[in-house]
Structure formats: structure tokens, C-alpha cells
Amino acid sequence: MAGKIPDLHAEVRTGTGKGAARQARREGKVPGIVYGGESDPLAINIPFNVLLKSLKQGRFLSTLFNMKVDGHDDVRVICRNVQRDVVKDLPTHVDFMRLHRNSKINLFIPVEFINHEESPALKKGGMLNVVRPEVELIVTAGDIPEKLVVDLAGTVIGDTITISSIDVPAGAKPTIDRDFVVANLAAPAGLGSSDDEDEAGEEAAVEEVAAEE
Secondary structure (H helix, E strand, O other), X not given: XXXXXXXXEEEEOOOXXXXXXXXXXXXXXXXXXXXOOOOOOEEEEEEHHHHHHHHHOOOXXXXXXXXXXXXXXXXXXXXXXXXXXXXXXXXXXXXXXXXXXXXXXXXXXXXXXXXXXXXXXXXXXXXXXXXXOEEEEEEEOOOOOOOEEXXXXXXXXXXXXXXXXXXXXXXXXXXXXXXXXXXXXXXXXXXXXXXXXXXXXXXXXXXXXXXXX
């Protein structure tokens, strides 16, 4: 389960509009907005390097942050949008939504597959076909799981891994109300065609023997 909620430091952005946003970027900051809850929207700036580092760490859009802004109470937020420069692909604006600890939100949670070496299917050269590398869950804001774990130990060729076979954390549930496929174990590439060729060869040999008799 999720550990300590990371802090994200920001400062109040003075002024509004494109002029204030451009000034923030010239100063090495990324303008943003915090909205939702029972408070008015708050214009903020985040240091560019801090935001870029957080983005590179991954799962930025599915991480709950404790936002700290001087002169304001700390508030839990989640990023809802990161606008990027179309050429440089660098962040130019970011939107955050305020959340209460018990708020329910939809998030895509990554799936991790473990114990590959203990899978008979993979030992025989089988392939793990991942249908859903992430699964969308309805989760509680204060208890966001880091990942879903699939244990491949004992899996054989032909096995199908569905969401019902995965341990979904308490308080979370899939947004899709059916037992959907997350991954499957397939035969090695070319094995099917080789088997067909062998069977065809055996049938031809039998027919040849029958003809000689």
C-alpha cells in the first residue's frame, strides 16, 4: 500500500493571465492552479526542476501529494493535467485538484509480474502477453496502492490471468464490472505451426503406407 504522502512545495502566484504565467516561466517556474474542495482556486508556481524531477520519477498523475504553500494550510492534492510544450515536451502548466483523505477517485494502477523464473510456461519458452499493464481502480485518496502484483509461479501455457485472480487492496475496486483479462501465457512463437506441420507429415506417411499395402 502507499507509504508516506510526499510533500510538494509551491508558492502563490501573484497576478493572473498569460502575462503572469510567462513571467513565472522566465523565472524558472511552472505556473499552475489548485482547485476543488470548499476553497477558491489558488494560482501557484512550482520550481521547474522540482516538477520535472517528479515527472521523471513516474506515476505523477496517480500520486497523492501533500501540497505546502506559505500562508495556506497543507492540502492533499492530485494532479489532473500537465500541459507541455509541443516542441520541447516540457511542462508549461499544471492543474491540481484538492482531495479529502476519504475522497474516492479513479486512477490507473500499474501491474507488476513477479516470479517469472518459477513459471513452467516461461521455462518452456512460453510468452507472457500483457493485455493491461495498468488497471483503472476506484481508490480512496488516502490509501492509493502503489501497484497490483501478479504471481506467475506455477503458471502453465494456456493460463489466463483475470482481475479476479489478483489481490486488489481493500477499499479499492476495478472500474469495469466484469472479470476482464489482464494477461495470458501463450505457447512459444511458431510452436503451433510446427505442430501442424508434424501432424500433416504423420498423416502423409500413414497414407503412403496404406497406398503401398
